[in-house]
Amino acid sequence: MQIDYTMWKAIIYKEWIKIRWTAAIFLGLGILVLINILLRIRHDILFVDATNYWYNVLFRGYNYASMLKFLPFLAGLGISAAQYFPETVNRRIKLTFHLPVKESRVLMGMHLFGTGSLLLIYAVWLILFVIISAIYFPPEIMQSTLITIIPWFMGGLATYFMAALILLEPVWLFRVLYALVAYGFITMFYQRAGLAAYLPALPELAVLTVLSSIVVLFSGYRFRKGEM
Amino acid sequence: MRGNHNQRKGMYAIECKNLTHYYGKKLVYENLNFTVEEGKILGLLGKNGAGKSTTINILNGFLHPTAGECLIYGENSQHLTPATKERIGFLIEGHIQYSFMNIHQIEKFYSGIYSRWNSEPYWELMSKLKVTPRQKISSMSCGQRSQVALGLILAQDPDLLILDDFSMGLDPGYRRLFIDYLRDYAKTNQKTIFLTSHIIQDMERLIDDVLIMDYNRILTQQPVNEFMKRFKQFVIRLKNPNADFPKNSLSLNIERTKDRVEFYTYGTLEELKQFLSEHAVEYVSVEQQPLTLEDAFIGLTGKY
Amino acid sequence: MMVKISRYILVFIGILAASVALPELYWTIFEQVPGTPNVYYSCTLNDFIMLRPGDNGVTRQDTKGNTYTLDEFEQHLPMMFFRQLMTDGTMPDSIHGVEMDPTAINKARSYFRYTTKDMLSPRPKLWPMFESESGRVNLAMPDDYFRITRKMEFIDAATNEVNRGKSEKFTRALEEQDFLFPARLIAGIPTTRKSCDEGYFVKDSRGDLFHVKMIKGEPYVARIDIPDPMDILHIECVDLRSKEYYCYLFTRHSGVFVVMEGVYHLQRIPLEGFNPFEHELKINCDMFNKTFAMEGEDFLKVVAVDDMYEVVDTYEETWDGIFKRPDGKMFASIFPFELELRIAKTGYVDFYFTRSPGFAWLIVNLIFVGLAVWLILRRRGNLMKNIPDLLIVLVTGVFGFIGTQIFPNKFYD
Numbered sequence: 034m035q036i037d038y039t040m041w042k043a044i045i046y047k048e049w050i051k052i053r054w055t056a057a058i059f060l061g062l063g064i065l066v067l068i069n070i071l072l073r074i075r076h077d078i079l080f081v082d083a084t085n086y087w088y089n090v091l092f093r094g095y096n097y098a099s100m101l102k103f104l105p106f107l108a109g110l111g112i113s114a115a116q117y118f119p120e121t122v123n124r125r126i127k128l129t130f131h132l133p134v135k136e137s138r139v140l141m142g143m144h145l146f147g148t149g150s151l152l153l154i155y156a157v158w159l160i161l162f163v164i165i166s167a168i169y170f171p172p173e174i175m176q177s178t179l180i181t182i183i184p185w186f187m188g189g190l191a192t193y194f195m196a197a198l199i200l201l202e203p204v205w206l207f208r209v210l211y212a213l214v215a216y217g218f219i220t221m222f223y224q225r226a227g228l229a230a231y232l233p234a235l236p237e238l239a240v241l242t243v244l245s246s247i248v249v250l251f252s253g254y255r256f257r258k259g260e261m
Numbered sequence: 262m263r264g265n266h267n268q269r270k271g272m273y274a275i276e277c278k279n280l281t282h283y284y285g286k287k288l289v290y291e292n293l294n295f296t297v298e299e300g301k302i303l304g305l306l307g308k309n310g311a312g313k314s315t316t317i318n319i320l321n322g323f324l325h326p327t328a329g330e331c332l333i334y335g336e337n338s339q340h341l342t343p344a345t346k347e348r349i350g351f352l353i354e355g356h357i358q359y360s361f362m363n364i365h366q367i368e369k370f371y372s373g374i375y376s377r378w379n380s381e382p383y384w385e386l387m388s389k390l391k392v393t394p395r396q397k398i399s400s401m402s403c404g405q406r407s408q409v410a411l412g413l414i415l416a417q418d419p420d421l422l423i424l425d426d427f428s429m430g431l432d433p434g435y436r437r438l439f440i441d442y443l444r445d446y447a448k449t450n451q452k453t454i455f456l457t458s459h460i461i462q463d464m465e466r467l468i469d470d471v472l473i474m475d476y477n478r479i480l481t482q483q484p485v486n487e488f489m490k491r492f493k494q495f496v497i498r499l500k501n502p503n504a505d506f507p508k509n510s511l512s513l514n515i516e517r518t519k520d521r522v523e524f525y526t527y528g529t530l531e532e533l534k535q536f537l538s539e540h541a542v543e544y545v546s547v548e549q550q551p552l553t554l555e556d557a558f559i560g561l562t563g564k565y
Numbered sequence: 566m567m568v569k570i571s572r573y574i575l576v577f578i579g580i581l582a583a584s585v586a587l588p589e590l591y592w593t594i595f596e597q598v599p600g601t602p603n604v605y606y607s608c609t610l611n612d613f614i615m616l617r618p619g620d621n622g623v624t625r626q627d628t629k630g631n632t633y634t635l636d637e638f639e640q641h642l643p644m645m646f647f648r649q650l651m652t653d654g655t656m657p658d659s660i661h662g663v664e665m666d667p668t669a670i671n672k673a674r675s676y677f678r679y680t681t682k683d684m685l686s687p688r689p690k691l692w693p694m695f696e697s698e699s700g701r702v703n704l705a706m707p708d709d710y711f712r713i714t715r716k717m718e719f720i721d722a723a724t725n726e727v728n729r730g731k732s733e734k735f736t737r738a739l740e741e742q743d744f745l746f747p748a749r750l751i752a753g754i755p756t757t758r759k760s761c762d763e764g765y766f767v768k769d770s771r772g773d774l775f776h777v778k779m780i781k782g783e784p785y786v787a788r789i790d791i792p793d794p795m796d797i798l799h800i801e802c803v804d805l806r807s808k809e810y811y812c813y814l815f816t817r818h819s820g821v822f823v824v825m826e827g828v829y830h831l832q833r834i835p836l837e838g839f840n841p842f843e844h845e846l847k848i849n850c851d852m853f854n855k856t857f858a859m860e861g862e863d864f865l866k867v868v869a870v871d872d873m874y875e876v877v878d879t880y881e882e883t884w885d886g887i888f889k890r891p892d893g894k895m896f897a898s899i900f901p902f903e904l905e906l907r908i909a910k911t912g913y914v915d916f917y918f919t920r921s922p923g924f925a926w927l928i929v930n931l932i933f934v935g936l937a938v939w940l941i942l943r944r945r946g947n948l949m950k951n952i953p954d955l956l957i958v959l960v961t962g963v964f965g966f967i968g969t970q971i972f973p974n975k976f977y978d
Binding site: 043050051119123124132134256258259 | 284293316321322323324325344346347350351353355357358361362366369370371372373374375505
């Protein structure tokens with residue numbers, strides 16, 4: 034058990050070294066965007082007054098958090114690349130698979146760490162979003178905006194999962210094919226739609242996001258079996 | 262530990278049986294059999310494309326053979342248990358390592374992974390490198406990177422070392438130093454080494470057994486001393502540069518330039534002379550040439 | 566095991582992606598315009614005129630087969646084109662013995678369109694309560710928005726805080742009318758750009774209907790008598806110049822009603838079979854007639870009524886639904902189903918599956934199964950190990966074929 038603990042600590046240490054800068058940059062970027070959102074709300078409320086601002090949200094579908102839209106996507110892509118691209122350079126993942134752990138377990142461990150980091154970044158952003166919203170808006174407005182932006186975050190996770198699948202795939206042709214499927218899949222989270230329009234699709238999207246969390250095992254297996 | 266149990270039971274660290282592999286429709290080899298005894302150092306020599314990498318990949322479980330299997334300490338190499346993997350030190354061709362780390366980070370990482378970790382040989386090697394503590398491995402020279410990779414394997418203290426083209430990128434002097442160090446290390450600590458190399462120079466100082474591979478097959482596997490004793494090169498000067506030169510089972514390889522024939526064989530001079538007279542080959546002289554392992558390798562596999 | 570599961574997940578995701586992308590591509594290439602007409606009721610002909618887009622331009626034809634030029638068309642619809650007719654000097658002085666007065670014509674005219682999307686879209690939960698008798702000409706935007714949950718509450722936008730006094734006053738007024746909180750439906754016209762304010766129509770938790778507005782800062786709440794088994798699904802308020810009625814009520818089974826101004830009398834529109842989840846409704850009103858045109862996927866039904874809501878004429882037309890047209894038939898024989906995330910019918914994003922009718926697609930599916938079998942045999946694969954894949958292709962056709970090929974079923978041992 035002791036050995037297991039130090040081993041996982043070591044594996045997490047390696048993953049941390051890979052993603053720390055990317056994670057920090059995205060965390061900071063998101064915080065800057067949210068500060069910008071806060072300042073813009075403040076500014077606009079001063080200029081057009083709160084009643085009109087609320088009116089635009091309630092009846093014209095104005096989304097004050099629209100600047101966030103592709104940030105979770107980019108963070109998912111960034112973390113995935115930071116974590117898995119170094120493993121594919123010179124097929125370095127052979128080293129990882131050679132570690133004295135079951136191959137699928139080490140991969141899932143890495144994946145879990147990446148997912149956790151991404152969730153942590155998202156959590157910070159969402160908490161800031163909720164705080165900003167609570168200052169200026171009633172729960173109804175926050176809720177409908179939250180329903181609008183939640184799919185973007187789920188899409189960010191799905192992007193992380195699908196990018197890992199693509200990066201670890203050993204055959205270029207299949208990378209391209211996976212990318213096509215990933216495009217079709219990820220766009221499901223980023224449809225252009227009115228505020229709160231995603232409400233009925235949230236459970237399905239959540240299930241799909243959770244399901245896609247283990248797809249990296251597939252290309253990991255193909256890599257290990259020497260597909261070329 | 263289960264590994265130790267196997268170690269006592271079997272006398273082979275590696276046992277490959279009826280290995281057959283195709284890439285698509287292209288045959289790499291068929292029904293390949295070889296073993297590596299525990300405590301021995303075996304060198305797998307072969308030209309590029311002869312199947313060295315394929316064998317290494319199957320051995321490490323990164324390639325599923327079309328048929329047959331490789332056993333490492335009695336376990337199928339496709340499903341090695343973590344305990345067995347811990348006993349194997351693996352040097353990837355090109356000394357690939359996690360080069361986004363510096364030498365301290367990578368040592369910290371691996372020390373958490375391997376229970377038998379002994380950082381002494383690693384730091385000994387690192388102290389000789391002129392690198393800054395925060396320098397990433399990726400920014401090091403080829404030779405420095407190879408020493409990091411080798412140092413890590415030594416610190417891992419595995420029972421079986423699989424070294425894929427380990428001498429690549431090493432300076433000749435350092436290569437010899439390292440070969441001598443490695444042999445001493447292996448013999449003192451009862452390690453088994455399976456290595457491939459395309460630089461055959463100096464290899465006879467290191468290996469116990471030689472396994473020479475050509476396209477689709479194994480040419481020979483035997484103790485290197487025996488091979489060097491039995492395998493001979495005779496140079497025959499022909500009277501007529503245009504005369505045909507016969508072949509039979511005695512001639513493993515013949516390289517001819519005009520009247521000069523290099524005749525490679527396991528046979529003796531008497532057997533060769535008898536063969537020449539049987540086929541009425543007129544010659545000026547026949548003499549045996551001393552061979553290095555590299556010469557022998559080229560003699561056996563041909564220049565092309 | 567987990568790897569095999571991950572492959573099936575990928576195949577599933579592949580099928581989803583393909584069943585969105587391929588049909589979308591198909592429709593952009595092959596979809597044909599159905600060419601449904603716009604139907605008008607002519608008070609001079611006492612007949613319908615169908616305006617129909619065609620290959621050779623627009624055709625205008627009545628139910629007897631007479632065709633009309635643009636000028637004739639306009640002359641037969643004087644209520645609609647009175648401005649044009651007056652400019653041309655062809656406007657009759659009187660119709661049906663009623664003297665033609667532009668002001669009166671204009672006052673009686675209104676147009677309204679309902680689509681399912683109006684009901685099936687996210688609705689705001691906060692609304693502005695206007696002062697309906699401020700004594701001023703223009704309406705003013707209030708500083709607060711109200712919600713009706715466990716009580717009625719006004720939230721001040723500038724401070725984001727509840728105005729307690731006002732909230733309590735309105736809550737009490739609702740309670741006095743036996744309003745059961747929370748509100749299930751709130752409808753009004755939340756803009757200052759209207760002729761006057763009539764507040765909101767609110768359905769409570771019991772399903773009862775109330776009229777709520779603010780007069781000189783005080784709440785005005787009226788309970789509206791509605792027939793017992795009336796399940797109001799949707800309310801659309803209108804701002805008619807004629808002040809004839811406040812709003813349209815769309816019910817689950819009882820049809821469409823209007824709520825008459827002042828007296829709150831519910832007048833049922835004599836339009837049978839209207840389903841607010843499926844059908845579109847266009848309402849054209851003028852001095853003499855109202856026409857209600859209800860359009861479904863493959864039919865159009867128009868009812869013209871007089872000013873007493875008595876039916877004067879009806880017109881019905883049917884056409885081939887999408888899957889009976891050549892483009893739809895071809896679709897149904899290639900694809901077993903289609904997945905869309907956004908459809909014209911609703912404003913919500915969801916997973917909308919449409920199964921192709923019939924079983925013509927089964928042939929194409931079987932061809933793909935054959936193709937898959939051929940590919941497996943060519944790779945010297947084991948058919949038994951591929952039975953789940955083949956079943957997937959059998960059911961999902963081209964989508965499953967793509968999914969199973971992109972994520973190959975290649976496992977060892």
